[in-house]
Amino acid sequence: MGDLDPAAVSTALTGADVFFVLIGAILVFAMHGGFAFLEVGTVRRKNQVNALVKILVDFSISTITYFFIGYMVAYGTTFFMSAAILSGNAPGPDGVAFASxxxxxxxxFFLATFAAAIPAIISGGIAERAKFWPQAMATAVIVGLIYPFFEGMVWGGNYGLQDFMEANFGAQFHDFAGSVVVHAVGGWIALGAVLVLGPRLGRYKPGQSSAQGIPPSNIPWLAMGSWMLCIGWFGFNVMTAGSLEGVSxxxxxxxxxxxxxxxMAAVIAGRNDPGFVHNGALAGLVAVCAGSDVMHPIGSLITGGVAGALFVITFQLAQNRWKIDDVLGVWPLHGICGAWGGIACGIFGLEALGGLGGVTLAAQFVGTVIGAGYALVLGYALYGALNATIGIRMSPEDEERGADLSIHSISAYPEEDLTSRS
Structure with missing residues (x-):
């Protein structure tokens, strides 16, 4: 057997990495179908079409905005050059080089699916009463500026945040797959949006201590959304490595x-409620993103269990005691559990608890607080500004009628609607 050609081997390895990352991007892209069906199964029948259309349009706006603006904000790279340069077949100007x-x-593509997860998260919180185009405008601002600014600080080394963390807290802020960068940021922006929008009509009655019950419209759709998200999550986490050499x-x-x-925590804390059970799986996955590359599996089990219980408890508190009408519970699920995941990385990632080390609890706590606070303040400011200028809430008549007919002029069951009219 002759000697292998080093150039051919390098090309093959790069091609393998391309395929590896592409499969990860496709898996995370498929998660957006999970976001859609989780929302479809949770909202009322009169808002199901809106959920489907909103997620797909938000994904498209996110991709365009991230391509032209967001990626440059986060990593300083633009795509305004020839296809030969972009594909690595020709050198770029001023030393710019794209991989072969x-x-x-x-x-x-992979990172764009992460960015698009932010408006997909927010969508579930503001469901059933948000206008369509103002939300689309918010998506463009979030994915073009708000999200990539923080993404660049944590993953791109921008503005000295990581140097500050290492100098003052013994390690950089570690968020391998985005418990804070993606999920907590999305969840805390969503909280700001929900607070500006206010509750759905009839959700809280004067003199009642708890919310007026609005049951999920379709448990099987909700469950399918959860399953799609769970399966895609292994692309979200594992393929964050970015290469076959780095995969773990x-x-x-x-x-x-x-x-x-x-x-398991959600089935116990939620007393067998199927909504809690299927969201409990997602809570565990949200929480483990940050430290999935450094934790011991037992630490991950505990992290997921705490997250499942946290989701059930904070969802009930938000809906009933604090009267925050977050339809899918995206603040408890992504905001609270994402923040817990960022902090948990600084606990179960320590060598003393079986982890690989390289993290500190102080850095994880401070980084998490910065991310959550940043997202809440800017989320509230963005949606407050939109509300004060163009309005973001549907009229009471349109909300009562449902977003499907009011915005899209068709329901999820058009044949059934025709039969009922005859």
Missing amino acids: SGLDLVKF GLVALNSLMAMVGGV
Whole structure:
């Protein structure tokens, strides 16, 4: 057998990395179908079409905005050059170089699916009463500016945040797959949006201590959304490595353990409620993102279990005691559990607790607080500004009629509607 050609080997390895990252991007892209069906199964029948359309349009706006603005804000890279340069087949100006075989392009695709998760998260919180185009405008601002600014500080090394963390707290802020960068940021922006919008009509009656019950419209759709998200999450976490050389089975096992920990805690704390059970799996996965590459599997199981219980408890408190009408519970699920995941990384990632080390609790706590506070303040400011200028809430008549007919002029069951009229 002759000697292998080093150039051919390098090309093959790069091609393998392209395929690896591309599969990860496709899996995370599929998660957006999970976001859609989770919302479809939770909202009332008169708002199901809106949920489906909103997620797909938000994804499209997110991709365009991230391509032209957001990616540049986060990483300083633009795509305003020839396809030959972008695909790595020709050198770029001023030393700009893209990886061969289009590896950097599929990495953009992968990161764009992360960015698009932010408005998908927010969508569930503001469901059933938000106007369509003002939310689309908010999506463009969030994915073009708000999210990538923080993404760049944590993952791109921008503005000295990580240097500050290391100098003052013994380690950089560690968020491997986005418990804070993606999920907590999305969840805390959503809280700001929900507070500006206010509750749905009839959700809280004067003199009543708890919310007026609005049951999920379709448990099977809700469950399918959860399953799609769970499966795609292994692309979200594992393929964050970005290459075959960097991939780790520890991330896969930790993700699995956190997921089942979230399920078991939610089934107990939620007293067998199917909505809590299926969201409990997601709570565990949200929480493990940050430390999935450094935790011990037992630490991940505990992290997921705490997240599952946290979701059930904070969802009930928000809906009933604090009267925050967050339809899908995205603040408890992504905001609270994402923040817990950022902090948990600084606990169960420590070598003393079986982790790989390289993290400190202080850095994780401070980084998490910065991320959550940043998102809440800017989320509230953005939606407050939109509300004060163009309005973001549907009229009472349109809300009562439902977003499907009011915005899209068709319901989820048009044949049934025709039969009822005859």
